[in-house]
Amino acid sequence: MPKLTINGKEVEVPAGTNLIEAARIAGFEVPHYCYHPSLSIAGQCRLCMVDIEKTPRPTIGCNTVATEGMVVNTETDRVRETRKSIMEFHLINHPLDCPVCDQAGECWLQIYYMKHGLYDPRMKDEKVHKPKAVPLGPHVMLDAERCILCSRCVRYCDEITHTGELGIFERGDHSEIGLFPGRELDNKYSANVVDICPVGALTDRDFRFQVRVWYLDTAKSVCPGCARGCNIDVHVNRRRPHHAEGRRVARLKPRFNAEVNTWWLCDAGRYGFGFVDAPDRLAVPAQREGGTSTDATWEQGIAAVAGALRRLPPAQIGVIASPKMANEDLFALRRLLDLRGVTQVAGQVSPRVPGDEDDFLIRADKNPNSLGAELLGFGADARTVIEAAGQRRLKFLWVFGHDLLAGALPERDVLEALRVVDTVVFTGSNVNWTSAHSHWVLPATAWTEREGTYTNFEGRVQRFRTAIEPLGQALPEWDIIGRVMTLLGESLQATRAEHLFRQLVEAVPAFAGLSYQLLGDTGHMLATAEASGRRGAGPSGAAS
Amino acid sequence: MAEIVLMRNFSNPDSHTLAAYRAGGGYAAWDKARQMEPAAITEEVKKANLRGLGGAGFPTGTKWSFIPKNHTGPVYLVVNADEGEPGTFKDRYLLERDPHALIEGMLIAARAVRCTKSFVYIRGEYVEPWRRFSAAVKQAYDAGLLGQGLDIVIHRGAGAYICGEETGLLSSLEGKKGWPKIKPPFPAIKGAFGQPTIVNNVETLCCVPPIVARGAEWFAGLGTKTQGGTRMYSVSGRVKKPAVYEASVSITLRQLIEMAGGVSGTGRLKAVVPGGGSAAILTADEIDVTMDVDGLKNAGTMIGSAGVMVMDESVSIPEALMVLARFYAHESCGQCTPCRESTGWIYKMVHRIVDGHGHKDDLDTILDVAKRGAGTTICAFYDGAVGPYISYIEKFRGEFEALIPHA
Numbered sequence: 001m002p003k004l005t006i007n008g009k010e011v012e013v014p015a016g017t018n019l020i021e022a023a024r025i026a027g028f029e030v031p032h033y034c035y036h037p038s039l040s041i042a043g044q045c046r047l048c049m050v051d052i053e054k055t056p057r058p059t060i061g062c063n064t065v066a067t068e069g070m071v072v073n074t075e076t077d078r079v080r081e082t083r084k085s086i087m088e089f090h091l092i093n094h095p096l097d098c099p100v101c102d103q104a105g106e107c108w109l110q111i112y113y114m115k116h117g118l119y120d121p122r123m124k125d126e127k128v129h130k131p132k133a134v135p136l137g138p139h140v141m142l143d144a145e146r147c148i149l150c151s152r153c154v155r156y157c158d159e160i161t162h163t164g165e166l167g168i169f170e171r172g173d174h175s176e177i178g179l180f181p182g183r184e185l186d187n188k189y190s191a192n193v194v195d196i197c198p199v200g201a202l203t204d205r206d207f208r209f210q211v212r213v214w215y216l217d218t219a220k221s222v223c224p225g226c227a228r229g230c231n232i233d234v235h236v237n238r239r240r241p242h243h244a245e246g247r248r249v250a251r252l253k254p255r256f257n258a259e260v261n262t263w264w265l266c267d268a269g270r271y272g273f274g275f276v277d278a279p280d281r282l283a284v285p286a287q288r289e290g291g292t293s294t295d296a297t298w299e300q301g302i303a304a305v306a307g308a309l310r311r312l313p314p315a316q317i318g319v320i321a322s323p324k325m326a327n328e329d330l331f332a333l334r335r336l337l338d339l340r341g342v343t344q345v346a347g348q349v350s351p352r353v354p355g356d357e358d359d360f361l362i363r364a365d366k367n368p369n370s371l372g373a374e375l376l377g378f379g380a381d382a383r384t385v386i387e388a389a390g391q392r393r394l395k396f397l398w399v400f401g402h403d404l405l406a407g408a409l410p411e412r413d414v415l416e417a418l419r420v421v422d423t424v425v426f427t428g429s430n431v432n433w434t435s436a437h438s439h440w441v442l443p444a445t446a447w448t449e450r451e452g453t454y455t456n457f458e459g460r461v462q463r464f465r466t467a468i469e470p471l472g473q474a475l476p477e478w479d480i481i482g483r484v485m486t487l488l489g490e491s492l493q494a495t496r497a498e499h500l501f502r503q504l505v506e507a508v509p510a511f512a513g514l515s516y517q518l519l520g521d522t523g524h525m526l527a528t529a530e531a532s533g534r535r536g537a538g539p540s541g542a543a544s
Numbered sequence: 545m546a547e548i549v550l551m552r553n554f555s556n557p558d559s560h561t562l563a564a565y566r567a568g569g570g571y572a573a574w575d576k577a578r579q580m581e582p583a584a585i586t587e588e589v590k591k592a593n594l595r596g597l598g599g600a601g602f603p604t605g606t607k608w609s610f611i612p613k614n615h616t617g618p619v620y621l622v623v624n625a626d627e628g629e630p631g632t633f634k635d636r637y638l639l640e641r642d643p644h645a646l647i648e649g650m651l652i653a654a655r656a657v658r659c660t661k662s663f664v665y666i667r668g669e670y671v672e673p674w675r676r677f678s679a680a681v682k683q684a685y686d687a688g689l690l691g692q693g694l695d696i697v698i699h700r701g702a703g704a705y706i707c708g709e710e711t712g713l714l715s716s717l718e719g720k721k722g723w724p725k726i727k728p729p730f731p732a733i734k735g736a737f738g739q740p741t742i743v744n745n746v747e748t749l750c751c752v753p754p755i756v757a758r759g760a761e762w763f764a765g766l767g768t769k770t771q772g773g774t775r776m777y778s779v780s781g782r783v784k785k786p787a788v789y790e791a792s793v794s795i796t797l798r799q800l801i802e803m804a805g806g807v808s809g810t811g812r813l814k815a816v817v818p819g820g821g822s823a824a825i826l827t828a829d830e831i832d833v834t835m836d837v838d839g840l841k842n843a844g845t846m847i848g849s850a851g852v853m854v855m856d857e858s859v860s861i862p863e864a865l866m867v868l869a870r871f872y873a874h875e876s877c878g879q880c881t882p883c884r885e886s887t888g889w890i891y892k893m894v895h896r897i898v899d900g901h902g903h904k905d906d907l908d909t910i911l912d913v914a915k916r917g918a919g920t921t922i923c924a925f926y927d928g929a930v931g932p933y934i935s936y937i938e939k940f941r942g943e944f945e946a947l948i949p950h951a
Binding site for chain 1: 919
C-alpha cells in the first residue's frame, strides 16, 4: 500500500492505483474523459494532467501508478493552464449545439468548460463536419461532430462485450467513431455506450428528444427484468408532463454496484419499463360480469375478496403469487394465507421457452424475486393449483401478475380452470389475458410507483424506491392484502413497506439481521446466502 | 572529407547482391560477432557512440541494454524502414543499394539482444527498395545466413507517416490502426505483441557491421565527442546537386551545402531545414553548426533524420509552412486531442494567411496554440510539428505579417 502526498494531503492507496483514483481517495477530482475504471488505459484525452514532483512537465494521471513517497499536485498553475488548453482543443471543432443536444445538462464538455475552461474562444475557421444522426443500432444514435474521440465506446465493445462493432476511422481531425462494415451495434448491452459517452455523441434513441435532463427526477431502484437485480436509477419526468406524451418514466440508467452489475445494464432491462406508462395499465378496480367489465371501488373489490376468504373453506381457495412481487408483498400475502390456512398456493409459472442467459449479467429467470418468493413459501409451480381448479376443487382463485396463458401451463387446463372457478381475482399492473378473464381486477402499482425489496439469485436483498406516484388508483400488493386482512379483522400493522420488512426479518430466519438501513443503496446478502457462500460472485467478465 | 562507411558499396551496380557484398568483405563482421558474447556486442556499440539515425538520436547500445535480462519469452528486433520524414530519402538508398548491410546489422543486433525473430517495416511507397531487400533476404536464407537463429519478416506499410513513429509502427505491425502507444511501458519492456522489442532505424543498423569489423574506437573517432560515425544526409531543395551525401556527424551545415554544389535558384540562401520536416528552421546566418545530435540541439533545432532542405531567397516561408502544416494536419493520427485538433486548426490559420485573409492576431494564436500543445501528447509527432510552426513564424514574422491585411 503505497503512501503518497496529493495536494499536501497524505493518503495511502492500494498498490497499482493510478493517480486519478488516488486523488479521488484523497478527496480531489482530476477531470478526465477517456479514462474509465472498467476499461483499459487509453491516455488519449490528455485532460487528466497532474504535476508530480521532480518531473519536468505535467503528466497524465490515468497512466501513472501511485508510488511510495510520490508528491502529486493536481492544482498547480501549469496544470490549470494545461487543462484549459486541452478544453479548448476538445471544443474547437465541437458544434456547440447544446440547445438541441440531449446531453445538455449532463455533458462533461459543459461541466468541464465551466470548471476548467472559461477561455475566450479563438477559433474563427470553419469547423470540421462529420456525419450526424447516424443510427448505430437499435438503441444508439451517433453524432460524430459532438464526439471527442475518447474511444470509451470502442474499448467497451472490445473489452466488455467482446463484440468489437466499433472503431475509429480516418485520421487527424477527420477521425470519427463508426461501425465496421456490415456491423450493427446490436449486442445485448449496447446502450451502455450511451452512459459512458461523456458527451452528446452517443445518445439513446428511446430517450432522445423526450425531455430535457434538468426536468428529470431520479430514484434509486433495482431492475426487475431478471434475477440479477442490476442496480439502476429510474429517471422520471414529473415536471414537464406535456413533453413526452404522458410518459412518466423517461429512462433507466445503470447504477454502480460492484457486487451485482458494476457499471452496466443489459438492453432488455434498460428498455423493459414500457409497461409502466403503457395504455394497457390497470388504473381502477373493476368487476366483470357476463362478459362486461365495470369500474368498481376499492371497497367493493376488497369486500369481494375478503368475503370469499371468510366464507370459503381454505381447501377451496387457491392463490398464485408472483416472483415479480416484492418481499414485503409476499410476506403480507403469507400472513393472510396463514391466517386463513390456505395451502393451495403457488408462485411460479414456468416460461414456455427458457429465458435468455449469458455469462455476464443476464439470467434465464426473468423474475426479480424468485429467491424471495421461494423463501416465503411461494416457490411451487402453478400447475398444481390450476389442476385443483380444473378438478372443481377451488371456488376462489387469486392470481398476482401472471398471464397464465403466456407460460408453459397447458392452455386447455388454464381455460378450464378459469371457466369453472366461481371467483377469479387478478391483481397486477397491466391488462393481460388472465386479467381479461377475471371476475375482479384489483390494480397494482408498477415497481417504480412504490418501494420494496427483491432478493436476487445470489441472495442479495436490494431496495427499490418510489420514483413516481401510483397510476390512477393502483395500490402496492401489500396494501391490497392489508385491506383484505382488515376486513377479516386482522391488522397488517404496516403503513409502509418497511414495516412489513421489519416483520419479515423477525419471522423468516433467512432475513435475520437485515433492515432497510443495512440494505442501503447497494443491498445486503441474506444471512443464509452468506453462510452458504453464495456471496460475492459478482458479474463475470467485468472488473469490479 | 571523412571516410565513406555507409555508402561504400553504392558505386558498384551489383551492390545489392550477396556476391558483391561478400566480395567487399561483407558478413565478415557477422562472422566475428557470432564469436562474441551478446553483452560484448552491446558494449562495443555503446563505446562506438552510435546514436539512432532515424530521428531521436538515442544511444543505440543503451537502448539494446534495456531489454530485461531475466525475460524468458521472445525478444523482437524491429527495423524501422518506414522512412517518411519530409525531405528524407537515405534509407531507400540503403535498402536498394546495400540491403545485405542491413541484414548483417540485423544479425549482429539480434545476437546482442538475443532475438530470433525480426521484422522489417518498409514504407508502402518504397516498392523498389522492398523488392531489392526482399531479394536480398531470400539470398541470405539460401546462403544459410538467415533461418539459422534469425528469421526476418518483411512487412509493408500502407502510407501513414505516423507508422514511422516507433510505437505507431508496432501497433501497425500488430495489425492494428497505427496509433502510437502510451508510455510507459516502453517497447524494450513491452513492445511488439507484448514482448520486449528493439526498434532501430535502417541506417543505424547499417552502422553496426563496420563497428564490429573495425572497432568502436575507429567509429567513435569519425564523429564528435558525443556521437560517433558518419551519417547520410538527404540534401534537397535549392542546391545545385541534390542527393544523399555521406559525411561525418561533425560536418557543418555550411560545408554540407557546399558539398551539394551550393545554393541554386537565386544563389542567395534564405533558410535551411536541417533535419527533416519536423526540425526547426535555421536562417542563412545560422548555418555554421555541426550536424551532430548535440550541435543542432544547441542551435535550437534538431538533426532528426538529417533531411536537409535548402531554401533560397525566392522561397516563400509562409507557403513552406502551409505545406508542412497541411502535412501534419493530414498525417496526425487523431488519437490524442491536442495534436488531432490543433494540427488542423493551425493549418487552417496558416492557409488563411497565405490566402490573404489573415487576422492580425492569427500569428500570436498559432504560436500560443503550438506552445500550449507541445509536450502534452502521447508521441513526438506534435512536438515535431511545433518546431516548424514556431520557428518559421518567429524567424520570418515579417514575411507572414506582410500577407495579413491591417497587420
